[in-house]
Amino acid sequence: MAMATSKRIVLDARGSFCPGPLMELIGGIRQAKLGEIVEVWSSDQGSRKDIPFWVQKAGHELVSVVDEDGYTRFVVRKAR
């Protein structure tokens, strides 16, 4: 579920098991322009490991990880 504002794509992937929050994030990063922020919301525990690992491997920047009530917000900047 994407809400595109001027420089930020917010992806609500809460409750997503297949294809899952990481795939939503990768899709968002592909759509984003260099320097833009992609934020993905996940209620899947696996994301805590998956998302930072992928962001590092793909050379992007993990700006913040914010715990909310029942889900986590991962804020990523497209860096390459």
Added chain:
Amino acid sequence: MKIVILGGGVGGTIVANLLAKRLRAAEADIILVDRTGRHAYQPGYVYVAFGKTKAKTLTRDVRRLLRKRVKLVLGEATRIDPVGRRVHLADGRVLEYDRLVVALGARLVPEELPGFAEAAHHFYTPEAAAKLREALAAFQGGTIVVTVASVPYKCPPAPAEAACQLDYYYTKRGIRDKVDIRFLSPLSRVFPIETLNPLVERVFADDKIRSTIFFNVESIDTKGQTVTSIEGETVPYDLLVMVPPHRGAKVVEDSGLGDRGGWLPTDKHTLRTKAHADIFGLGDCTDLPVSKAGAAAHFQAKVVADALVSDIRGLPATARYDGRVVCYCDAGRNRGISISFDYEHPPKPPRSLGLRAWLGKHFLNRAYWHLVPTGRV
């Protein structure tokens, strides 16, 4: 009231038939618009590639699948005007609506990845599947790379299924020892669903399928026969099987209703589009965080039909989509797996792949036409 449904695939056909069953003629006109007039059972395409099915058995006339009361319009929607509540068709016709259902599916855009058309095989259209069948038959040995051009794509487990089917195919041909099957996954694991991943990894190990994770394709070098990822790895291939890039429906993009991938922003529970409550989004063309598959559109269609009936009768719309998906995967060697989940409940891992789920898949392949588009199940 006029209800216009765009798309005669799984979702659109079920909505039209359920409405025709439940609404009296005086309550609503039900109009379904389809570009080709043919409805395809897309899960069958992979069987075309492996020589088990002929493409012509996988389509039916949309008209034959629809109840009589549904008016079928053959044409291509080229613009949606949400303010004037009109849909413009390519031939100049204009359809007015009170409620619109957009069920147009995903669009394959191979042109978005340079080299794809020249170098890559796939099984996402009947023509491509037939071409892949010839390439597989001619292949005498070397490396087959199985991967996806980008996410999202239809039927997340399909590439893993194809890799298992390749193992079975070349084992039967007696040249499996000459064929190296490499599976490149865009995710942190080989299978999209975490709870099922350990099982699929065991199957890959048994089938000697080599896997690489975090491989999101950046480019294809058609001369050097290599594929490179945005994560910086390069893998050589002799035969490349790659799911093509996907986007949302063209009319959604052209009407300014899509997000940057062309997907239609849709509420994940009510299935109404976020910008317009009188337009519903259904299936692969939406940005819903579930599998792009008939196995999801099937359940969404019932919610959309319920909501439309409530709207027309002036009742509060209480129908909610809970994220339900039920599907079968075929891993070759007469082994299958059945998967079901929703937004709140991840799929439960089965102990092993089994004959029962494999039979379930093959039963569905045949019974689909009688059970699914009609809205019976």
